[in-house]
Amino acid sequence: MKTPFWRKYIFSTDHKTIGIQYGFTSLFFLLFGFALMMLMRWQLAFPGQPIPFIGKLLGETRAPDGIMLPEFYNELGAMHGTIMVFLGVVPLGAGCFGNLLVPLQIGAPDMAFPKLNMASYWIYFVGGVVMLASFLLPGGAASSGWTSYPPLADIAPVGQTVWILGMVFLATSSLLGAVNFITTILHLRAKGLTFMRLPIFVWAQLVTAFLLLLAFPPLEAAAVLQLSDRLLQTSFFLPSGLMVSGEPLKASGGGSVLLWQHLFWFLGHPEVYVILLPAIGIVAEIIANNIRKPLWGYRSMVYSTLFIGFMSFIVWAHHMFLTGMGTTISAFFQATTMIISIPSVVILSCLFISLWGGSIRFNTAMLFALAFLPMFGIGGLTGLPLGLAASDIHLHDTYYVIGHFHYVVAPGVLLALFSGIYHWYPKFTGRHMNEFLGKLHFWPTLFLMNAIFFPMLIQGLAGVSRRLYDGGLQYAHAQGVLPLNKLMSYAAWLLALAQILFILNLFVSMFKGRKVASDNPWEATTLEWQTPTPPDHGNFVTLPVVHRGPYEYSLPGAGRDFTPQSEP
Amino acid sequence: MEAIPYTVKPREETGLYNGKLGIWLFLASEVMLFGALFSTYVILRLGSLKWPAGSSILNVPIGALNTVVLITSSVTMVFAWLSLKEKNFSGFRRQMGFTILLALLFLLVKWFFEYTPKFQHHLYPGKNTFLAIYFVLTGLHALHVVGGIAVNAYFWGPGSRMWTMEPDRFTNRVEIAGLYWHFVDLVWIFLFPVLYLL
């Protein structure tokens, strides 16, 4: 009996369909979050000027006469961060790429819990709808930063409550997904696929899943506590004697503002490795494939990934250096933060060293993957002055921080994710994306991303604070670096134009792209390329048996320059 | 298409079948969830000028009674699973039935002898941080009890149809439900002394 349409494409339990659902949904949210930022960049470049075209559409409550209200700027800021992190990058890296590739790369017929997988996606979807809907509430969406610090978040308009609800959905989706990924990787590996034969991508997803599993619950608990503060008038995060607009706040008091920060950042820091690790996994796969030789330092990369996972749980308070912590506890978190930079450098070095002596194929996927390396390098290096408590005193809550983390996420992780799309697109559609359009997408994107985020480092060093709705206009120390705002805004708007090329390429290639010459057009060694194109329900006709490691390129004595993992 | 392996038979390296690994992973995350709330309790108490003794606000005998109820329900839950292992389906039904009834009793005692009297005396969560953390901790725990009742009731009722077709898979499902239920009991074993006795 033929599977009905809604069962095959809407409520599918097949990991590939679910992966593509995650893919389209997360790409939409990335675009939406980008659009929010483009609005903000108008206000930063031309503070107090009416926004052309869109200004009138925003309405009197958000932008009277087309001029953005500070409250609306704050909504845009909080939701840009929330949407990009929780609805965009992580669902793309872990939900989309993880779902599509992990079962295939380990030689499994599907994930361990297919129905749970479907539930994970739909809970994510509902969470996304809830977050978007919050823009329509009286008082607008959440506007207390993506970090939702009390006391502000405790007394903010109703949009904050809906934000919390949305976060509960998203955290639940991640938790269920994490259980699925770990069980799948531990239990469903094909015969012969030992841990030390796993592709780096799978290792990355395994550690990512553990981070999500153990780090999200404290944020869920904190969310419940903040919800309780807002709805049940508790004072978990409200200290005694708070005054709001000249009036004492009617609350019992006795709460701790820093408690929220601890619980939030306990998730918040591992979350950035959740963002990073799938991207590093993708880059490792694509570099290995396009240098036609094995990756250098496989074991080092594996141990580094595991070490990052473990360390990421004990660095969180480097986000709290300016909250009054003493020198001892600050020294502890500073030390762990410095230590965690080491495995990241090891992984990056292994990838750089791998290039030496390789026969490099510069297709679009490889260009994006190669660009990741120096961009992530800059992102990581700029993190060091933030991880050192002394220099963080000057840089905390400035644009330097924004520049740092955007370097890691945008020219870093996002480029890696683009790389992955160009690379695996043929496997799931049977067609290549257009190489010329791909390169036309790549160069402006790389250049413009630098044009946006490098000036932020400069502004931050000058002392410009983050989350200022006029970009520092009113501050004397910001005057010298104010012109950079216009530069960054133009770069952002041009960057949007460059992405149109990608969107066109993505959709048109599905119908007009060059058909693949075989099931393994990139001549890769990992198991996902040993399936039909696209893979059928169940993936493998008979489950493969693995006989060798994941990157046996240019094996001496082999007939071809690559030997698939399943080859005896 | 080949079926997903290790749904019933355990994988040699871990000694577990998929569902059991899954539930243990989930329980690890639950440790962090309740752990964060316990941490909240500690921070709020340490930071307070005055903190009431639990027994001055909460009803210790009632709390102790509920502890006995929950521990007993854990015992009956194990017996329910053991009955299935011995192919004794009616024994399973009886023991699972007891588990569900005891769980319902726990909730009823909580609602009628703890929460409602507190509300009648205007002891709301917003009144002070002791009541706040008490209501949130026990409330979230109670929600987990409700979830457990739902799952157990499903396996007692419509879900038990699987026994006739796939007895081993059904036994495993009951085992997994049991692991969750014991965890709920475990949380209460810490909740009771911390909130009521300290």
Added chain:
Amino acid sequence: MKTPQPGKESAKVKAVGVTLLVLTGATVLASKLNAGIAIAAGIALLIAVFKGSLVASFFMHLASERRMIVLLFVSALLLFVLMMGLIVLARYNVYEGLVHVS
């Protein structure tokens, strides 16, 4: 894990159940001793940890599972303790002159 023998297994479960109930009584009695908060907390937590171990080992069969799964659960517990410990330490290690508002 080993197949349980019916009679022995239910006897063990009953014994553990009775022990748990006895320990519950002990916890309540101990709380009436009127010791300082530190000692009271110490005793209460000690008994709770012991009760919890019984539940985990015998009801949840951790005693007969592979080391890996015990390690997983214990790691989660240790992580929670680490999180709580560092948060509490951060509260107490503050710079000179800082006053907490409660």
